Amino acid sequence: MxxxxxxxxxxxxxxxxxxxxxxxxxxxxxxxxNKSSRAIHLLHKFLDTSLDGFPNVSAYYQALKVLSDQLGNVGNPVDNERLVLRLISSLNDQYEGIATILQQQDPLPSFYDARSKLILFEIRKAEQALHAAQTAGNRTPC
Structure with a gap:
């Protein structure tokens, strides 16, 4: 490398x-x-990052992971619990059901497991929307 x-x-x-x-x-x-200044900047970005700024859960997850890694590089590591809580807390209303399920798990799932569950949920919602659109398109007017 x-x-x-x-x-x-x-x-x-x-x-x-x-x-x-x-x-x-x-x-x-x-x-x-500039370690402290960088840490403050990264922490603000980490706390301001939400799903609404990304096209899908994968991109959102990756952004949080990069920020978490960068915070660790400047001496402010983000533990799994804080990372998962951030991931869940900044989801939009579309993910309310799965967010509630994830946050009620004790212990919280790993960051990777939470990501997997969110992606599966996102795929399921997309398939449901596609099926609903196809069903609506197949209806014939009376």
């Missing part, structure tokens, strides 16, 4: 005769300096 840094950042940390260790230390210091 290859990791890269932006040209701007590379020019910021490199000086003539800089060793790899010195470059790494300079890079680490840059990211440590």
């Amino acid at each position: 290859y990791n890269t840094i932006s040209s701007d950042l590379l020019h910021t940390i490199l000086e003539p005769n800089t060793t790899a260790y010195e470059a790494w230390t300079a890079l680490e210091n840059i990211f440590q300096d």
